Amino acid sequence: MIELKNVSKVFESGEKQVTAVQDVNLTVEKGDIYGVIGFSGAGKSTLLRCVNLLEKPTTGKVVVNGRDLTAISSTKLREARKKISMVFQHFNLLESKKVYDNIAFPLRLAGEDKPTIKNRVDQLLEFVGLSEQAEKYPDQLSGGQKQRVGIARALATSPDILLCDEATSALDPQTTASILELLKRINREYKITILIITHEMQVIRDVCQKVAVMENGKIIEQGSIFDVFSNPQTKTAQNFVSSVMNDRIPKSILHLLENDSRHIYRVTFVGDSTGYPLLSQVAKRFHVEVNVLHGQITELQDIPFGNLIIELQGKEDEIRRAQLYINQSVQLQEVLADAN
Structure with a gap:
């Protein structure tokens, strides 16, 4: 489904070069909920944006559904991106548009007719539990409700892949739990592959099946949740695991x-x-x-x-x-x- 092969991303600022992602190899199988965790500055958000080429890798290949996105035309890339949606930390909603119109926005861009749009938006509003909020504006919603709108909008075009960039970082623990349950339901019912970027190990534990740990632009450890949590190999992974497993010795x-x-x-x-x-x-x-x-x-x-x-x-x-x-x-x- 998603395969990153020796992916690196170098940013240039004047005469300086900053390597945000370095020689990353990562495979996300179809139907996975895969988490990438790291501290701030580890390169995880840049890595996520390389998946849909919002950031084009300096070197390496990004293969999605068997197609190397780094080797196709801009027209074909736009088509490929329709099957890759994103959910953002701070929601990225159109504040001047009502909930209904925020969800309908990508469908209108895709040229869908009004009956198709209404049917899809109504379906998604019910799915995320916001049917009664359709005529409200984003500033009338709670943080959890805003993220549900963001998720519904991301699902509007029926993607194969959902990229989540710190999707719960701005939410309280109770709301975070409800959003994670929603993501698991999306994975289960819509068969959508989900790649989650986070610095919260509890998010990884509660929703993901596999995890990769990033540090200084590199993946330093990866495997199933059970393997990494039960026997972390690196100091960074051990610190993350200890933060949620309460296994530090008093x-x-x-x-x-x-x-x-x-x-x-x-x-x-x-x-x-x-x-x-x-x-x-x-x-x-x-x-x-x-x-x-x-x-x-x-x-x-x-x-x-x-x-x-x-x-x-x-x-x-x-x-x-x-x-x-x-x-x-x-x-x-x-x-x-x-x-x-």
Whole structure:
């Protein structure tokens, strides 16, 4: 569906050159909800705009639906863009136009007749839950309602791909959740491929199936949500994951590590193992005390995922036996003083 091959984008300012995107390779399969996350200045928004060639890559190829957009004429590019819509952070609505006319705008540009426009706009107003707001102006709407108008407008031309540039960054958490549910519904019911750019890891966790992490214009890590969240490989990814998974070890626990005789471990549970009373069994089978110090169980792509910090107390040989037993079922990793 979307394939970026060795894409780079260099901006020139006088005698200076700024590389916003550097040698990026990325594949988004048909039907994916794919997230790209990074801090401000990572190059993610520039990367997104390369997909529909609002920013033409300096080098590399952008292949959409099997067609290299960097190698076609401007006329064919305009046609290709009709199947690639965008949703913006600050809505980009026409303030002088009513909700109905904002949604109808791309259809009028496409030369559709009035009955077709009315049917499509009415359908989309109902889909995004704004049928009663059709005659209102944008300044009469809440932020969430404005974004729903922006999404409806983006869907007007029945695109194959929806590009979302920080689409929830201007919204409160409750409204963000409702917009993410709407995006999942769009993906499910309209079979639209969605590429989301964000700096909010919770957005990635709640809606995406795959994720790429950007830093300094490069993709430094990518994979399924479960793989990246359960075992982030880079420091940047680890920081993002920690921001939503609450897996940082509290200072009060790190303080315990100053005593060399403490045996403190991180235990990672995945899937069915979260429902098995493993730690209870450890306490029964071995002469050790199990002290749960910190942790939580959440879900990643409907798969239970648990992360606990525990302390084992007892004789050294019994602790070693308990470690071996735990490692047969779940991941056990000793927590060191520099764990954070």
